[in-house]
Each structure stands twice: as C-alpha cells, then as structure tokens.
Amino acid sequence: MPPEIIVGNNQSRTEIPEAWLTLLEKGGALAAAEILARHVAAEDAPLHDHECIEVALVDNETSARVHEQFMGIEGETDVITFHHGEIVIGVEVAFRQAAENGEPPLRELFRYIVHGLLHLAGHEDEEATDRERMEAAQEPLVARLWPELG
Template sequence: MKVEVIVGDHQSKVQLPERTLTMLEEAGAEAVGMILADEMASADAPLATLECVEVALVDDETSDRVHDQFMGIEGATDVITFEHGEIVIGVEVAQRQALEYGEPELRELLRYLIHGLLHLAGHEDEDAADRKVMETAQEKLVAALWKA
C-alpha cells in the first residue's frame, strides 16, 4: 500500500521554492515505504492504515497556537503529529535549528517530516530510551533520503 504525502506551505515568513515542497513529498512517500518495509512501525500504528499524510508548513505564530491548543504547551515547536495523518512543521524553528547545527534548512525540514512519520509509525520520544530508538531510526532515514 502506497501512502501519499502532501506538503502545503501555510506560512509567508520563509520563502520556500516549489521544488522544496515536491522534494519533501517525494522523500516523505519514500520514507513511509522504508518505515513499513523495514518494520519500523508497530502493528497498531496509524501509518499502516493511512492513504494520505498531510503536512502543513507553518510559521512560529501558528506553531505556537497549535502547540498550545492541542498539547497545552506554549511556544513554537518543530513538529506536531496528529494520529489522523496530519503533521505540522514549524518552518521558522527549522530555520533556526539548521543555523544552530550547521545543517541545510531543507535537511532540517526533512528531519522533521521523518520525525512526524515515525510518530505515526508508533514511535515515542517522551523518555530517554524511546527517544534514542526514535532518533536512531530518524537519522538512518535522513541519511538514506538526503540527496542534496
């Protein structure tokens, strides 16, 4: 089963070329295939049953609002994942983190997309042991999919 990944740019703070959205969609669909093929998803995870994952690229203001409304946490964040197949990615957060870590912004956006997909695959990052497992899977996928 192939899962479609649709990326929409819902912000105007960071200019993103159309090819960025296309690359994220293609890499996201490939990542889903790898996650499911490599059995990185738990049996009851939403990812295995979704036909489509919608990704919203948002600014800090929107990220903060969604973070507070749905998680009760104030402040913009990198990724918020909803079990029904929506991933909200903070573009300004990605821009700041990419600068801080010396990463290309697009690679940081790819990392956030993969992080959200792994949440849909049943991965958690609340405690240190789970976070380590998730980060290992995440960085393996980023390395495999980064083509720039």
C-alpha cells in the same frame, strides 16, 4: 503501499521554493515506504491506515497556537503529529535549528517529516530511551534518503 505525502506551505515568513515542496513530498513518500517496511514500532500504528499524509508548514504563531491547543504546552515547536495523518512543522524553528546545526534548511524540514512519520509508525520520544530508539531509526533514514533529494 506507502501513503502519498502532500506538503502545504501555510506560512509566508520564510520563502520556500515550489521545487523544495516537490522534493519534500518525494522524500516523505520514500521515507514512509521504508518506515512501513522496517521501522513500524506498533502493529496498530496509524501509518498503516493512511493513504495520504498531509504536512503543514507553518509560522511560529501557528505552531505555538497548535502546540498549546493540542499539547497544552506554550511556545512554538518543531513538529506536531496527529494520528489522523497530519504533521505540522514549524518552519521558522526548522530554519533556526538548521542554522545552529550547520544543516541545509530543506534537510531539516525533511528530518521533521521523517520524525512525524515515525510517530505515526508508533514511535514515541517523551522518555530518553524512546527518544534514543526513535533517533536510531530517524537519522540513518535521513542520511540515506537525503542524497536523493539534496
């Protein structure tokens, strides 16, 4: 059974309607189910072990603090995934990227949830070949599930 997805809006700079949060939770659960069925990259992937995944939507300052504290990298980022089942998403980064790429902001937030879930399924993206493999799993999922959410 796929994990439940809980999305918490932990920032106030960018308005996110409650209905969006519900859609993100629904979409995350759909993505988790498909990832478990088709895209698990490692048998010992932590996604198998979680009944619930928490997604924290945060501002740039929080994103930068978490990024530096846990990854040793300065500056805000889009997504940080923790194996204990938390995905931290920089909302301001997501909205900026959405505008630059002509994407709806919610779709970009959903992409980041899928990205985090893929990390929990054992995918990595530090090396170019790993990044390509991860995108090859991520983008078709976003494209297929988005119409149900958008």
